[in-house]
Amino acid sequence: MKQLFMLLSLFLPWLIRRWLLEIAFGYQIHPTSRIGFAWVFPQYLIMEAHSSIGHFTVCKSVDSVHLKQSAAIGKGNWITGFPLNSKIHFIHEIDRKPQLVLGEHSAITNRHLIDCTNSVIIGNFSTFAGFQSQILSHSIDLESCRQSSAPISIGNYCFIGTNCVLLGNSSLPDYSVLGAKSLLNKKYTDSYYLYAGVPAKPIKQLSKQLLYFSRPVGFVN
Numbered sequence: 001m002k003q004l005f006m007l008l009s010l011f012l013p014w015l016i017r018r019w020l021l022e023i024a025f026g027y028q029i030h031p032t033s034r035i036g037f038a039w040v041f042p043q044y045l046i047m048e049a050h051s052s053i054g055h056f057t058v059c060k061s062v063d064s065v066h067l068k069q070s071a072a073i074g075k076g077n078w079i080t081g082f083p084l085n086s087k088i089h090f091i092h093e094i095d096r097k098p099q100l101v102l103g104e105h106s107a108i109t110n111r112h113l114i115d116c117t118n119s120v121i122i123g124n125f126s127t128f129a130g131f132q133s134q135i136l137s138h139s140i141d142l143e144s145c146r147q148s149s150a151p152i153s154i155g156n157y158c159f160i161g162t163n164c165v166l167l168g169n170s171s172l173p174d175y176s177v178l179g180a181k182s183l184l185n186k187k188y189t190d191s192y193y194l195y196a197g198v199p200a201k202p203i204k205q206l207s208k209q210l211l212y213f214s215r216p217v218g219f220v221n
Contacts, residue, residue, distance in 0.1 A: 006041055021045075033067070036075070040065075042100075043083065051102075054110070062116045064099040068124075070218055071102035074110040081116035082138065082149075089147050090117070090138075096149055103156065105218025118149035118168060123156035125218055130162020130180065137168045155191070157213045175213050177206065 009017055014034060021027045025041070033047040036055035042062040047053075051067035054075035059065060062081040067073070081098035082089060090096055100116045102108070103124035111131045114120060117138035122128060138149035150168030154160065158172050161180035171187040172178055172195065179196030188195060192213075194204040206213075212220070 006039075010037060010039070059100075062098050062100060064097070064101075066099070066101045068102060068104045068106075070105045072107045072218070073102070074108060076111040077108060077114065078112075079114040079116060081118075090149060092146070093118075093149060097151070107218055119151040120153075121151070122154045123158065123174065125156055125215065126154050126158040126160075127218070127220075128154070128160045130160075130164075133160060133162065133164040133166075135166045139168065159212065175206070175208070179203070 009020055012020065018029050022029060027045040029047045030049045032049050033051045035053045038053055038055055038057040040053055040057065040059040042059055042065040044064045046066045048067060048069045050070045051072065053073045056075055057073055057077040057079065059079040061083055062079060063083055079100060083098060097119040098116050099119050100114065101121045103122060103126065106122045106124060106126045108128040109130065112128060113134045115136045115138060120135055120137060135152055137152050138147060141148040152166050152168060153171040155172055155174035155176060157175045159177045161178055163181045164178055165183045167185045169187065170184045172184060173189050173191045175191040177194045178184055178200060179194060182196045182200040183198045184200045190202060192206045192208055193202045194206055195201065196203045
């Protein structure tokens, strides 16, 4: 019955649909925010002013999704995780948080795969750009022969190129670029660098004067 209710809600006018999502699911959706024709049903959803989720995006099995002011998720993204109520998987990870947080004016563009089995945080004014990039916060731990997960973080004013892979327990520091087709598999702390390669390494220091790093709005014309 709940699945049918969720399906029928997709075809309602947005004003009625938003009201229904707030009443029936307890979501917090600002009147200026919008969800397109998309299957977006995390356990908890917060959409601050002027945030948006595009058509044909799927978001399921995630405990929490929080889009801060003017944050955007584009079209055709697949956002999944593994909820906390499992009695088999990840029970050894007591601090696991299946969540997605997008900072102010940050963006996930189109046709990406985001695994939020553990926490995925994208900072303010950062762009998960291009197509077909993957965030994979869980995998099989070969040593212990069980599923394991770890958080992933992207700092403020970062740019992620097309077709990248980010693995659990990795992080990209503020004011950084991850080059196209790169694999991020560790935590870096030095800002103003281009990281690239398989696995990604610091390749080139970037000027602090790049306008991307000081823009007042997320969208780039």
